[in-house]
Amino acid sequence: MKRIGILTSGGDAPGMNAAIRAITRKAIHEGLEVYGINYGYAGLVAGDIFRMDESTVGDKIQHGGTFLYSARYPEFAQVEGQLKGIEQLNKFGIEALVVIGGDGSYHGALRLTEHGYNTIGLPGTIDNDIPYTDFTIGFDTAVNTVLESVDRIRDTATSHERTFVIEVMGRGAGDIALWSGVAGGAEAVIVPEKDFSMRKIADKIRAGRNRGKKHSLIILAEGVMHADEFAKELGEYGDFHTRVTVLGHVQRGGSPTARDRVIASQMGAYAVDLLQQGKGGLAVGIENNKIVSHDILDLFDAKHHAELSLFDLNNSISY
Numbered sequence: 411m412k413r414i415g416i417l418t419s420g421g422d423a424p425g426m427n428a429a430i431r432a433i434t435r436k437a438i439h440e441g442l443e444v445y446g447i448n449y450g451y452a453g454l455v456a457g458d459i460f461r462m463d464e465s466t467v468g469d470k471i472q473h474g475g476t477f478l479y480s481a482r483y484p485e486f487a488q489v490e491g492q493l494k495g496i497e498q499l500n501k502f503g504i505e506a507l508v509v510i511g512g513d514g515s516y517h518g519a520l521r522l523t524e525h526g527y528n529t530i531g532l533p534g535t536i537d538n539d540i541p542y543t544d545f546t547i548g549f550d551t552a553v554n555t556v557l558e559s560v561d562r563i564r565d566t567a568t569s570h571e572r573t574f575v576i577e578v579m580g581r582g583a584g585d586i587a588l589w590s591g592v593a594g595g596a597e598a599v600i601v602p603e604k605d606f607s608m609r610k611i612a613d614k615i616r617a618g619r620n621r622g623k624k625h626s627l628i629i630l631a632e633g634v635m636h637a638d639e640f641a642k643e644l645g646e647y648g649d650f651h652t653r654v655t656v657l658g659h660v661q662r663g664g665s666p667t668a669r670d671r672v673i674a675s676q677m678g679a680y681a682v683d684l685l686q687q688g689k690g691g692l693a694v695g696i697e698n699n700k701i702v703s704h705d706i707l708d709l710f711d712a713k714h715h716a717e718l719s720l721f722d723l724n725n726s727i728s729y
């Protein structure tokens with residue numbers, strides 16, 4: 411194998427650039443040639459492909475987003491789209507690929523491997539919702555971004571004796587809410603994985619107020635319901651001077667944390683090792699602090715499990 415390609419796909423995540431840098435530098439160090447593919451599978455099919463050298467990835471490690479850009483391109487689920495992509499790979503003499511993205515991107519990676527182009531997937535998504543990895547690239551940065559906002563909101567909540575419902579990302583997985591909730595000392599964390607009782611939350615806030623507590627923070631994962639709706643329902647159990655903050659896309663940006671840069675670098679270098687061993691159709695992850703890989707097919711049958719012990723922990727220490 412002489413030439414590999416790299417693309418980023420699906421939602422962007424801080425640390426993707428650190429991963430691209432690690433893959434590129436490691437591959438060049440091993441004597442390989444590296445090609446960047448812009449705009450995910452859309453750019454692959456369009457032939458938006460360019461040669462990268464060690465300098466192309468210089469001064470990128472500290473930036474959020476992905477300098478290879480990302481795109482949604484549902485046409486890649488069809489064989490026709492995949493064959494067009496393969497035509498481009500052949501044209502550029504690219505023999506293997508690394509794809510950085512989420513679950514959908516892994517489907518594309520598996521299809522390419524089935525067509526004879528070994529492809530390795532790296533978990534790049536802030537939601538942490540990928541099986542067989544304790545952490546995805548971008549999750550730690552997103553949690554820290556949320557935490558910074560939670561701390562700021564707490565200042566104003568205390569000054570005005572308000573309750574804040576802070577909506578964070580996480581459609582199917584409550585990881586961002588759980589980690590930022592524990593770290594931010596939120597009185598309640600509402601996640602898709604756990605039922606909740608609005609009455610109990612109201613009672614908890616009331617008990618805190620009766621003790622002289624000045625603020626209440628509720629972290630709500632977006633997959634449960636909208637923050638406005640939540641605040642309205644809470645209002646049926648009493649007037650808690652509730653305000654709503656929806657953090658939105660601010661959670662996707664920003665300079666990656668040290669942790670995200672390090673795991674992105676470890677995973678990127680590992681992906682190159684796997685390709686050099688002639689392996690494909692694998693997803694890289696980190697489990698118990700070790701970089702590992704699993705068949706992408708196994709991931710599709712598995713379910714991500716959020717660290718729900720944090721939910722119980724939060725209930726026992728934040729009230």
Ligand code: ATP
Nearest residue numbers: 420421482483486487511512513514515517518535
């Ligand atoms: P995130 O969860 O962070 O949004 P993702 O990788 O799951 O990331 P998707 O939009 O689901 O995001 O997928 C990214 C791209 O992967 C799609 O736009 C498409 O090009 C490709 N893709 C998705 N599903 C398939 C599939 N079944 N077969 C081939 N390619 C696919």
